[in-house]
Amino acid sequence: MMPAPTYRDILAARPAVYRHLERTPLHEYSLLSEQLGARVFVKHENHHAVRVFKVRGGVYLASTLGEEERAAGLYSASTGNHGQSIAFGGRVTGTPVTIAVPEGANPSKVASMRSLGAEVVFHGLDFDAAREWIEREAERAGARVVGPTDPELICGVGTYAIEILEDLPDVDTIIVPVGAGSGACGVCLVAKTVDPKIEVIGVQAERAPTQQRTWKAGRPLLGPMETRAEGLATRVPFENTQRIMRHPTLGLDDFVLVSEEAMENAIRLYLEAIHEVAEHAGAAPLAAAIDLRERLAGRKVVLVLSGGNISSADLRRIVA
Amino acid sequence: MMPAPTYRDILAARPAVYRHLERTPLHEYSLLSEQLGARVFVKHENHHAVRVFKVRGGVYLASTLGEEERAAGLYSASTGNHGQSIAFGGRVTGTPVTIAVPEGANPSKVASMRSLGAEVVFHGLDFDAAREWIEREAERAGARVVGPTDPELICGVGTYAIEILEDLPDVDTIIVPVGAGSGACGVCLVAKTVDPKIEVIGVQAERAPTQQRTWKAGRPLLGPMETRAEGLATRVPFENTQRIMRHPTLGLDDFVLVSEEAMENAIRLYLEAIHEVAEHAGAAPLAAAIDLRERLAGRKVVLVLSGGNISSADLRRIVA
Numbered sequence: 001m002m003p004a005p006t007y008r009d010i011l012a013a014r015p016a017v018y019r020h021l022e023r024t025p026l027h028e029y030s031l032l033s034e035q036l037g038a039r040v041f042v043k044h045e046n047h048h049a050v051r052v053f054k055v056r057g058g059v060y061l062a063s064t065l066g067e068e069e070r071a072a073g074l075y076s077a078s079t080g081n082h083g084q085s086i087a088f089g090g091r092v093t094g095t096p097v098t099i100a101v102p103e104g105a106n107p108s109k110v111a112s113m114r115s116l117g118a119e120v121v122f123h124g125l126d127f128d129a130a131r132e133w134i135e136r137e138a139e140r141a142g143a144r145v146v147g148p149t150d151p152e153l154i155c156g157v158g159t160y161a162i163e164i165l166e167d168l169p170d171v172d173t174i175i176v177p178v179g180a181g182s183g184a185c186g187v188c189l190v191a192k193t194v195d196p197k198i199e200v201i202g203v204q205a206e207r208a209p210t211q212q213r214t215w216k217a218g219r220p221l222l223g224p225m226e227t228r229a230e231g232l233a234t235r236v237p238f239e240n241t242q243r244i245m246r247h248p249t250l251g252l253d254d255f256v257l258v259s260e261e262a263m264e265n266a267i268r269l270y271l272e273a274i275h276e277v278a279e280h281a282g283a284a285p286l287a288a289a290i291d292l293r294e295r296l297a298g299r300k301v302v303l304v305l306s307g308g309n310i311s312s313a314d315l316r317r318i319v320a
Numbered sequence: 321m322m323p324a325p326t327y328r329d330i331l332a333a334r335p336a337v338y339r340h341l342e343r344t345p346l347h348e349y350s351l352l353s354e355q356l357g358a359r360v361f362v363k364h365e366n367h368h369a370v371r372v373f374k375v376r377g378g379v380y381l382a383s384t385l386g387e388e389e390r391a392a393g394l395y396s397a398s399t400g401n402h403g404q405s406i407a408f409g410g411r412v413t414g415t416p417v418t419i420a421v422p423e424g425a426n427p428s429k430v431a432s433m434r435s436l437g438a439e440v441v442f443h444g445l446d447f448d449a450a451r452e453w454i455e456r457e458a459e460r461a462g463a464r465v466v467g468p469t470d471p472e473l474i475c476g477v478g479t480y481a482i483e484i485l486e487d488l489p490d491v492d493t494i495i496v497p498v499g500a501g502s503g504a505c506g507v508c509l510v511a512k513t514v515d516p517k518i519e520v521i522g523v524q525a526e527r528a529p530t531q532q533r534t535w536k537a538g539r540p541l542l543g544p545m546e547t548r549a550e551g552l553a554t555r556v557p558f559e560n561t562q563r564i565m566r567h568p569t570l571g572l573d574d575f576v577l578v579s580e581e582a583m584e585n586a587i588r589l590y591l592e593a594i595h596e597v598a599e600h601a602g603a604a605p606l607a608a609a610i611d612l613r614e615r616l617a618g619r620k621v622v623l624v625l626s627g628g629n630i631s632s633a634d635l636r637r638i639v640a
Contacts, residue, residue: 022343022345023342025342025367025369027369028369029369030432030435030436031431031432031435034435044367046595047345047364047367049345049347049348049349051594051595111351112350112351115350115351115354116350271597271632271635272632272635274371275366275371275597275628275629275630276597277591277595277596277597308595309595310595312591312592315591315592315639316639316640319635319636319639319640320636320639320640
């Protein structure tokens with residue numbers, strides 16, 4: 001069992017991350033603050049060129065490879081943002097990247113991975129089939145397989161949490177979406193190390209509550225997996241991120257669920273009030289803040305807008 | 321006649337601008353590059369909290385006020401982005417701001433100015449009536465009236481052009497929308513001082529070509545003013561920005577017009593390909609680049625995405 005990363009590991013990831021990525025802004029929006037009765041700040045992880053916080057992890061992981069590992073390349077399975085992030089990390093560090101996707105994967109995400117230089121191979125009917133295949137391919141090639149919660153990914157994405165504290169040292173509450181959990185763990189490790197009084201709240205979808213149920217119960221519990229929020233759609237709980245999220249001093253303070261309708265209302269609010277495109281997972285913290293309105297009254301609240309890769313079909317439907 | 325600002329004046333504006341605003345990213349988008357057959361970079365002036373490049377000018381202008389001027393406050397007329405920028409500059413420097421808007425002004429922009437702390441006064445049936453009234457009010461109060469092309473505004477907004485060159489020293493072409501002309505002048509003064517070979521192309525709307533016609537003719541020419549692109553809708557040419565845009569060594573290389581349909585196609589492309597919200601003026605450089613496809617082939621092209629404050633009604637109509 002690998003030791004969990006620490007605040008110092010996240011600090012150590014910064015130089016590699018900032019070699020290829022810029023800090024993202026934390027903006028206060030008075031229109032949202034008025035609406036919520038709190039001071040609302042948005043952390044714009046949707047401002048990266050690939051529109052998602054995960055790219056910080058991809059860049060850092062690729063930067064840690066030795067010469068032989070780099071030459072062998074990175075292998076991973078993904079249907080979306082994870083694959084784009086590894087592809088981006090590979091491109092900026094000159095590391096070949098192969099991503100397995102299931103048949104029928106979203107063509108625009110496949111196009112994006114390819115335009116970042118990754119080799120994309122269709123294999124199998126679902127994510128797990130693609131993942132098993134890429135693991136065998138990587139073994140044959142003697143190359144690294146990247147999973148969704150590798151420690152380097154947590155360290156890389158944790159750099160955004162340090163930026164939040166730099167920009168708003170007196171933050172009261174940070175609300176972060178949970179998929180595999182790398183983002184939430186990065187926030188916990190940073191915020192709780194600095195001051196355990198900073199409240200960290202995780203969000204998953206009512207229609208995909210596996211991580212949340214497991215967190216509440218303290219043992220692996222499955223749930224349905226029917227959300228439109230690709231970034232929150234976790235089939236199985238991840239042991240290493242659960243360990244951090246349930247840690248007695250570093251873990252989440254709370255873990256809430258939001259409805260599909262609440263996420264889509266939040267997407268609409270982001271578009272109309274601040275002219276920002278959020279994908280479902282990216283809008284989930286705003287949806288949660290609206291649900292938690294009374295509890296957050298008067299507090300300084302940071303919403304992590306984790307990504308903006310919504311499909312054109314969803315965007316059209318939600319705006320109409 | 322006030323002397324035109326220089327590159328050094330823009331450099332001098334940086335410390336005040338960066339006290340309150342962050343650098344904006346310049347991202348290359350491979351999906352746009354493939355589509356245009358050029359290397360396409362987007363300068364994200366829509367990433368400011370108030371979603372528009374002009375805020376750099378508002379912040380800088382407010383920072384230059386002496387104690388008495390600050391106490392007297394800033395007065396201006398606006399129906400939109402200009403007013404928000406002055407309001408933001410006033411807020412961060414503790415300067416009271418009064419903005420006159422015509423009856424019937426866009427309620428969401430009025431709400432935004434008010435939420436930034438500005439006093440908004442409705443006066444008159446059109447912009448000119450509001451402007452004349454605010455000039456009298458300012459005179460009575462012994463306060464500064466801010467026009468759309470005051471030299472401090474050009475210096476402030478010019479800081480984004482320096483960022484473009486820092487991030488892409490070998491840029492070939494910069495395409496910038498022209499309303500009153502402060503943004504285009506900032507780009508010209510920076511890019512042409514550094515190297516006259518950097519091509520700078522201005523864009524206005526076919527349905528509001530006053531500045532473009534005046535630039536081509538070398539004498540004031542009016543035109544229709546029927547565009548939906550609020551940021552390009554200039555009723556009369558501005559003498560001080562025309563002087564820079566027509567300057568023999570520092571001026572624009574070309575000045576093109578785009579149709580309403582081309583701007584709305586570009587808004588749709590920004591939304592779907594890179595998940596960014598552009599207002600009509602902000603999308604005009606992408607529309608122009610599509611029109612100029614052959615001429616730009618293989619070049620490194622920067623599109624200034626100058627602002628994202630599109631109305632919800634327009635967004636809904638364009639996405640549908």
